[in-house]
Amino acid sequence: MERWRRAAYLLCRDWHLADDLVGTVVGKLYAHWRTVAAADNPDAYAQRVLTTSWIDERRRPWRREQPAEVLPEHGWTPPDRAGDRDQLDTLLGHLGRRQRAVIVLRFYFDRSVEETAELLGISPGTVKSQSKRALELLRTLSYTTESRK
Template sequence: MRRADEDDFQAFVAERMDRWRRSAYLLCQDWHTADDVVSVAVAKLYRNWRRVNRAENREAYAQRVLTRCWLDERRRPWHNREQSWAAVPDPAGVTPETVTDRDGLAALLRSLAPKQRAVLVLRFYLDYSVDETARMLGITTGTVKSQSARGLANLRTAVDGHFQTGGTR
């Protein structure tokens, strides 16, 4: 890779690394797996940097690679056997309310089917369109819409059940 391309790649990755880690965590629900997925995605982006540069939207291309890496990770045989129960690190300056909100959101997302979780994270956390989400996941726009509707309905049911059973927040 040429030096200018190398510098461009490093700047591209450095600027987006935190966002990629957060979105990977929302998909994986585990920081260790999220870091692994991001590492694999960065390696793939590096190997195909010329193609990434030719893409109409480099950010969307990179997010698609990241999402596909997560889908590949879910298919691995050890995924169903291994689970990490590491505590999520608390960043400085976080109030108890935001920790409760974040932990509650993570629990709600864990309750969803993986495809519903992926669609909701891409659509509502990362703010991708229906078409972009469909391209990233390799599914039709109709599937994105139906998975969004089902995922949101499941979240509503989970939230309603939480409050009816006397849960906090």
């Protein structure tokens, strides 16, 4: 691989483009592995794919990312989620201990019904019913909170 990378650099004279080119070549070789394996000289075959891929990229400059003359003034900033956390904390406070544990294990820790039941020492049916009741309560409380705004 390093040999291909150096060869790609010698062709395009940019290490980043060379890495992209090698990635493209590896994908092409993988997709046609039977042909590569059946070739008399697989290394020469790979070198040919590398060279033709580079030539193909040079013919189609619109496929590559082009730098912009002027960068945008503002980048994306994540919205303030502190209010969401406070609201979630308030909503979870309305749940009983078991319901809260079920909701946190199922939806925050992404545990299955069976895993949640095992961790809490309850039946899977209890996990399902507690989840259903807790989600209904959370939806109702969330709806009433939103309608007050």
